[in-house]
Amino acid sequence: MTPKPTPPTLDRRSFLKGLGTSAVAVATVQVGAMADELNKASALPTPQGPAAVPVSLTINGEKKDFQLEPRVTLLDALRNFSTLTGTKEVCDRGTCGACSVLLDGKLTYACMKLAIEVQGHDIRTIEGIAQNGQLTPVQQAFVECDALMCGFCTPGFVMAATSLLESNPKPTEDEVRRACSGNLCRCGTYPNIIKAVMKASGAPLPETNEVIRYGSLA
Numbered sequence: 141m142t143p144k145p146t147p148p149t150l151d152r153r154s155f156l157k158g159l160g161t162s163a164v165a166v167a168t169v170q171v172g173a174m175a176d177e178l179n180k181a182s183a184l185p186t187p188q189g190p191a192a193v194p195v196s197l198t199i200n201g202e203k204k205d206f207q208l209e210p211r212v213t214l215l216d217a218l219r220n221f222s223t224l225t226g227t228k229e230v231c232d233r234g235t236c237g238a239c240s241v242l243l244d245g246k247l248t249y250a251c252m253k254l255a256i257e258v259q260g261h262d263i264r265t266i267e268g269i270a271q272n273g274q275l276t277p278v279q280q281a282f283v284e285c286d287a288l289m290c291g292f293c294t295p296g297f298v299m300a301a302t303s304l305l306e307s308n309p310k311p312t313e314d315e316v317r318r319a320c321s322g323n324l325c326r327c328g329t330y331p332n333i334i335k336a337v338m339k340a341s342g343a344p345l346p347e348t349n350e351v352i353r354y355g356s357l358a
């Protein structure tokens with residue numbers, strides 16, 4: 141006859157000992173997780189505002205100090221807290237391109253950036269592109285091609301064209317159209333704007349505006 145297996149015995153002492161070890165293990169894991177959370181939290185930027193805080197911006201190569209509420213956009217900082225009103229406000233919601241600036245050389249809508257978040261970046265506005273009072277080839281071409289009517293959209297288009305020619309000095313007409321497609325001109329000066337950008341790139345100009353397919357401008 142097979143002997144009956146003896147059930148494992150668990151005396152009070154070993155039960156309590158086991159319980160203690162598990163509790164220590166759980167507590168250790170929890171303390172570790174808590175420490176991770178604390179580390180993560182301390183790596184986050186300290187919340188700022190709502191009152192004005194010091195904000196330092198590098199605009200057209202110059203450091204400028206402001207006191208701004210953290211909710212202030214780069215566009216408002218330029219227009220309302222400094223004298224740089226060349227950057228225009230039209231839609232204030234990232235659709236028209238009138239507020240275009242170069243942020244570290246990249247075309248950016250200033251109404252879509254908080255001033256506080258662009259600290260430490262290089263900001264170039266329409267006021268900062270001419271050197272020693274000399275218009276840039278893009279600005280000169282806008283004048284020569286009569287590429288503006290009311291002129292309100294012009295700084296944004298000039299910045300878009302400047303950005304394009306800095307990265308692609310010999311664009312095709314289609315590339316010019318694409319580069320300007322984030323900018324709107326309510327006066328409808330598109331044909332002359334495209335012509336001006338082509339001229340600034342040194343490309344031969346069409347004889348008339350008829351060859352500018354402004355109807356297909358995105």
Ligand code: FES
Pocket residue numbers: 228229230231232233234235236237238239240249250251252
């Ligand atoms: S004002 Fe910024 S995109 Fe229109």
Ligand code: FES
Pocket residue numbers: 288289290291292293294324325326327328329
């Ligand atoms: S020239 Fe008037 S909005 Fe473009």
